[in-house]
Amino acid sequence: MDLQLIHRCQICCALMVILTVLRTDVTYCRDIPKDFVAEVKGECHYSNGGRDVRLLARWFYNMEEFVYFDSQVGWFIAKTEFGKTTADSWNNNTAIIEQKRNEVERVCKNNYEAAEAGTVIGRQVKPDVTVSPMKTGSSGEQHRLACYVNGFYPSAIKVKWLRNQVEDTSSVISTELLQNGDWTFQILVILETELQRGDTYTCEVEHSSLKEPLKMDWELQTSKSAKNKQLTGIVGFVLGAVFIIVGLIIFLKNNKGASRLQIPVNEGLLN
Numbered sequence: 001m002d003l004q005l006i007h008r009c010q011i012c013c014a015l016m017v018i019l020t021v022l023r024t025d026v027t028y029c030r031d032i033p034k035d036f037v038a039e040v041k042g043e044c045h046y047s048n049g050g051r052d053v054r055l056l057a058r059w060f061y062n063m064e065e066f067v068y069f070d071s072q073v074g075w076f077i078a079k080t081e082f083g084k085t086t087a088d089s090w091n092n093n094t095a096i097i098e099q100k101r102n103e104v105e106r107v108c109k110n111n112y113e114a115a116e117a118g119t120v121i122g123r124q125v126k127p128d129v130t131v132s133p134m135k136t137g138s139s140g141e142q143h144r145l146a147c148y149v150n151g152f153y154p155s156a157i158k159v160k161w162l163r164n165q166v167e168d169t170s171s172v173i174s175t176e177l178l179q180n181g182d183w184t185f186q187i188l189v190i191l192e193t194e195l196q197r198g199d200t201y202t203c204e205v206e207h208s209s210l211k212e213p214l215k216m217d218w219e220l221q222t223s224k225s226a227k228n229k230q231l232t233g234i235v236g237f238v239l240g241a242v243f244i245i246v247g248l249i250i251f252l253k254n255n256k257g258a259s260r261l262q263i264p265v266n267e268g269l270l271n
Contacts, residue, residue: 036062044108053108057100069100124209125184127152131203131218147203150186161191162202195220
């Protein structure tokens, strides 16, 4: 065999070992594409208050998972044809199997205890709730109510709308849960309805940080222009009543003076 070809094959195999962390032989040697990505993910899954731990170690090539290790099973499992050879090779290597099994204690459980001591696990942050109307259409009529819930942790939360203490699910729109980047979350829940004066609309939030559901009420208020019109009408009515009363008093006084009896003077008696 040509020495250059042998050297090229050795380099190729070395690259495959470095990029995919594989223990392989010359049968893996092949032309490497110009663009490729090798990726390894380690996942620790906890349940039963951290007492039950599951380790998943996953290998990807060009964003396709080809083999993974599952601590609940205890060995490597192939996801593709390419992964079968790798899984067989690693499952026959006692050192690799023991290393992955030990990572449940050394990595997963150790990280859980460290996170618990650092108040990451069990962390509770109460949500802030704001309710406000949303104007829709050119007329500015209010047909939407927005309930903005922000700054809570953990992410599990339940938000619902009530109309006069009865849940309204007819037309409720919710955004996706968004991360704030500081270990807290936010969400927007919108109620689309014909807002009626006299009805009470309530945004109710249930979260693990709250001892009882947090409720925020909202009622349709009279607009500023309508209030001004009402005030103008009241002032006009009062002024009109005052003028009527004053006019009536003057009228009555005039009538009283005109109705007095005029006693004629007898000029003969004066002489």
